[in-house]
Amino acid sequence: MTAIEKQGAAAKAAALKLMTCGTGAKNRALLAIARALADNKEKIIAANGADMAKARESGMSAALMDRLALNDKRIDGIADSVRQVAALDDPIGQVDKMSTRPNGLIIGRRKVPLGVIAIIYESRPNVTVDAAVLCLKAGNAVILRGGKEAFNSNNALTDIMRAAIKEAGLPEDAVSLVQDTTRGSVDEVMALTGYIDVLIPRGGAGLIRHVVENSKVPVIETGVGNCHIYVESTADLNMGAEIIYNAKCSRPSVCNAAETLLVDRSIAAAFLPMAKKLLDQKNTQLRGCPETIEILGGGVLPATDEDYWTEFGDYILAVKVVSDLDEAIAHVNKYTTHHSEAIVTNDYAASQRFLDEVDAAAVYVNASTRFTDGGEFGLGAEIGISTQKMHARGPMGLEQLTSVKYIIYGSGQVR
Amino acid sequence: MTAIEKQGAAAKAAALKLMTCGTGAKNRALLAIARALADNKEKIIAANGADMAKARESGMSAALMDRLALNDKRIDGIADSVRQVAALDDPIGQVDKMSTRPNGLIIGRRKVPLGVIAIIYESRPNVTVDAAVLCLKAGNAVILRGGKEAFNSNNALTDIMRAAIKEAGLPEDAVSLVQDTTRGSVDEVMALTGYIDVLIPRGGAGLIRHVVENSKVPVIETGVGNCHIYVESTADLNMGAEIIYNAKCSRPSVCNAAETLLVDRSIAAAFLPMAKKLLDQKNTQLRGCPETIEILGGGVLPATDEDYWTEFGDYILAVKVVSDLDEAIAHVNKYTTHHSEAIVTNDYAASQRFLDEVDAAAVYVNASTRFTDGGEFGLGAEIGISTQKMHARGPMGLEQLTSVKYIIYGSGQVR
The missing domain is CATH 3.40.309.10 (Aldehyde Dehydrogenase; Chain A, domain 2)
Structure with missing residues (x-):
């Protein structure tokens, strides 16, 4: 097993627990994450400083440097948005279309988590937290594969989230960051069909095209807007x-x-x-x-x-x-x-x-x-904007991070 | 452009018309198909006879021969199921979650067709009609790629459906059959990202695995049941x-x-x-x-x-x-x-x-x-049973053949 396969297996095991852990446990984990982010600002800013120094050396533009930078105020903003996600209604467990069939079977459709969601992104380090907590709130484990420019920041944020999740009594493997930031790790994530249920690429048109055309894992295409x-x-x-x-x-x-x-x-x-x-x-x-x-x-x-x-x-x-x-x-x-x-x-x-x-x-x-934005559309938060027609279209909030399961109560029916 | 690319482009053009043609026009086309099947039994049975003769020569088992065979009664059954699909409620155009946002924007989510659906199948010729009419009822164009054993039967059925659709005033390219039954045509269909919105494989585990792992077009995985x-x-x-x-x-x-x-x-x-x-x-x-x-x-x-x-x-x-x-x-x-x-x-x-x-x-x-079946679950009919978590899970009826579009009524709002 490669490191990424092990990460996939750990995420899948965590997802099975998240599937049934209940809204209270998930919210406790989210609030623990918000607290931990506020309590660990120095650690985050130090890690971000290392990324910023590298960026300066490599001659990154001022605009991109600004997107990369984390400071006191931005970390407070991230922690606030985590609390907002904790306050959203939990879609998991809602049952619709429940009815009794002529043969007496009682059939309903229950909202369940997707399972393991992988996110491949190039953008700002706040995505690391925003994406992770939305996935978690909907009962999913998440595998994050961020860009190399923000690796130290992403790693610090992920470590803090994992510790907070564990402290709250849920499996820390609910959130993990791919440690390899070479192109090869993107290809490896795209091939993890046994462990990943959905892959969401966020970034430039080139990344999205590469993922859509090459992933063996089902993809939700996001973002390009002409x-x-x-x-x-x-x-x-x-x-x-x-x-x-x-x-x-x-x-x-x-x-x-x-x-x-x-x-x-x-x-x-x-x-x-x-x-x-x-x-x-x-x-x-x-x-x-x-x-x-x-x-x-x-x-x-x-x-x-x-x-x-x-x-x-x-x-x-x-x-x-x-x-x-x-x-x-x-x-x-x-x-x-x-x-x-x-x-x-x-x-x-x-x-x-x-x-x-x-x-x-x-x-x-x-x-x-x-x-066109999850907040403006009243979804509370979003993980991206789907431009494909399958599964989700437009801003993707918590509901779009769920699947369904038919539950059937019988009394001995055979066909 | 290859023959299959041309077919894709024609299906896409037809899909744009089906998107807005209305329930009445779609039902008229479905009833025309049911009538045409009943009126052309001899033609269908003759084409099926050619497939049966080849099957006999190739030493096909009696069980498989039975699945391939069409006769008077079976064609009546197919036509009946077309009429049943015509009688189902049309999901297209339903709007949910419509509300007025604080800034006065009125935002709703409207059910729309997926667009162009491709079906790759190995099974009985009745799938040709069942799949086509379900797609059509939900406003989608369909590209059918059936197995070579049933090619003459599938071709006759498709010709009859196309003529009936045209007669009813809708574009005949709403339904078309891939004329090439070699393995290469499966690969070509899987690569038609510009034209096909969703690909549904129906058949043995080997076919489904091949499609899931290699398609560039989004796939809904169906059917394998352990x-x-x-x-x-x-x-x-x-x-x-x-x-x-x-x-x-x-x-x-x-x-x-x-x-x-x-x-x-x-x-x-x-x-x-x-x-x-x-x-x-x-x-x-x-x-x-x-x-x-x-x-x-x-x-x-x-x-x-x-x-x-x-x-x-x-x-x-x-x-x-x-x-x-x-x-x-x-x-x-x-x-x-x-x-x-x-x-x-x-x-x-x-x-x-x-x-x-x-x-x-x-x-x-x-x-x-x-x-676990669309009819038993009260969906009226099904195009397959999804075993993946994205988009659709369990029996897929008309609703699972739709997407959504946000419609927004404003009065000059800017952000």
């Missing part, structure tokens, strides 16, 4: 400008930010200058179709087909003038990553057609795509 | 004997049949002869642990560890004497394929522990595992 805002001919133009400005510029690096603006031809000449005025506040680079350039003039670069496929993650926006709703929906359905799409309109039929025909996890009328 | 019946110390022994006899012998080739009998030591000497008396009616071969052999004598073969892992699919039963509930649950959770597991008991606490701790799609108290 989102569109379509300003239809009857739209309130001020609303349209505010929405595209918010969707593009409030946080361009996230997956629910807009990447392409589609504008109806009949309003393009009036609308595009209004939108540009707001987008210029952040020096947003526009890449437009010929009509866009004709209306807005020289500051706009010509858009290539490649631009329409791209999640820029930056202050860059592709723009296209379309002739009608049909062309807008066809464009969206061609280039979409099935994340979040919005129409701005005052036409009732257009709003309904957009909701019906656009194939995405979240489809908006007259609102910014930036709301 | 099911256990545990007769606990307080069980009604007559009930226990009837249940194991039914679970093993009523139809040994199916996935919800029992493969291993576990018996509590305290009742083994009384119970095993009672069970054997019934099992002997079908000349069931018993493979037992040493204690079983001691109790039942010479007719019982010694069980190997391999036997406890095996889905015999035949009148063969592994038997093991266990010391208590703990050992029984541990045995089940070690050897289970997570399909269906049953306890026979009169002890309340034992029944609850078995329901809680056994990790399977369907867990029974005092009933035969043979009830």
Whole structure:
């Protein structure tokens, strides 16, 4: 057995215990984790300091360094979010569709944990705790495989969580961190079909594609968002400008930010200058179709087909003038990553057609795509945003970390 | 583009139309299919005759020949089941969890089709129609890849369905059959990530393993059932004997049949002869642990560890004497394929522990595992029995062939 196989077997054994340990025990473990994080700030900050020093040496950008950094206030924030997860309703054990069949069998569908969840992530060390406690609250064991840049931070956080879980009387192997941060360990995790029930990749498009295409373990695809805002001919133009400005510029690096603006031809000449005025506040680079350039003039670069496929993650926006709703929906359905799409309109039929025909996890009328988020949707917390159709679609909260089990009460029935 | 890629693209285009075509149009297509099957019996029976002739030449067993055969009565049965699917409630368009958020956004979760479903199957030609119409009712396009033994039958059935769908005004590419029945076409279907949303393999353990381990398209694992019946110390022994006899012998080739009998030591000497008396009616071969052999004598073969892992699919039963509930649950959770597991008991606490701790799609108290079936569970029809935890678990009916889409009604909200 390799080290990762042993870790898988230990997680599976822990998952069997978590399956039936009850909400009280899980909440006690979560609150113990919150306390332990607050009590061990120095240890966490020291480990994070080692990661930061390495990052500085390697010439990491200031923006990425900031994502990596942990300090007193950020650790308090992480501990707070753990307490919030403890306060959420536990989905496990809920039974629906229970009924008595004609033969007297009483059949119900009970929510149960998925089992062992593996998370492969590249991002900030807070994900280590956020992901672990959500999995734990839903009764799952979790195997974390974080990026090498944050390894010392992740390891310190995991050690603290494991000790707290043990102290609370649950198996510490409910949470573990893969100690090998080479590419090979990703491949090994993807092959652990005997131990891992679900694998969730969180990170850039390259990582996600690699995992989706190569994992033998079932995967939930997350995150890539090539989102569109379509300003239809009857739209309130001020609303349209505010929405595209918010969707593009409030946080361009996230997956629910807009990447392409589609504008109806009949309003393009009036609308595009209004939108540009707001987008210029952040020096947003526009890449437009010929009509866009004709209306807005020289500051706009010509858009290539490649631009329409791209999640820029930056202050860059592709723009296209379309002739009608049909062309807008066809464009969206061609280039979409099935994340979040919005129409701005005052036409009732257009709003309904957009909701019906656009194939995405979240489809908006007259609102910014930036709301696609577990907290904003009322799920309490999320472990990622699924862009696939199986199992979970859109923000994944506790419910999406569960499976079902049919329970059947009989009195000797045979078939 | 290869022929299969073209088929994928055509199915995807059809799926976009089915997504919004409405229940009435889908039901009209289903009823047209039922009529067309009845009207084209001669054509179907002629095509089936070609498959039967080839099967005879190749020396196929009588049992398999019977599974392949279509006749007047069987075609009527298939057409009837199509009408039953037409009569089921359409899950598409149902909206749940709709609420107004503090910022005024109205957010709901709407049931939508999965998109394009591919089914790879080895079994009887009726699967061609059953699977296609369930997918269609839930608004999905389907790509069928059946076994080469039934190719002429499958092709005739598919042609008739496509013509009926077209006649009813829906795109005929909603249903199509892969024309290449070599192993290579399975691999090609598994790689069609751009076109296929979900792949469901139906067949033997070898096919399912190959698909689960190699598909780039998301898979729902089905069917393999290494099911256990545990007769606990307080069980009604007559009930226990009837249940194991039914679970093993009523139809040994199916996935919800029992493969291993576990018996509590305290009742083994009384119970095993009672069970054997019934099992002997079908000349069931018993493979037992040493204690079983001691109790039942010479007719019982010694069980190997391999036997406890095996889905015999035949009148063969592994038997093991266990010391208590703990050992029984541990045995089940070690050897289970997570399909269906049953306890026979009169002890309340034992029944609850078995329901809680056994990790399977369907867990029974005092009933035969043979009830794990979409019809028996009240789903109306099923496309297979999922033994994985993601997306669907247990019998998969129409609801399990759907995904969700969040629909959001705003009034200019930005974040």
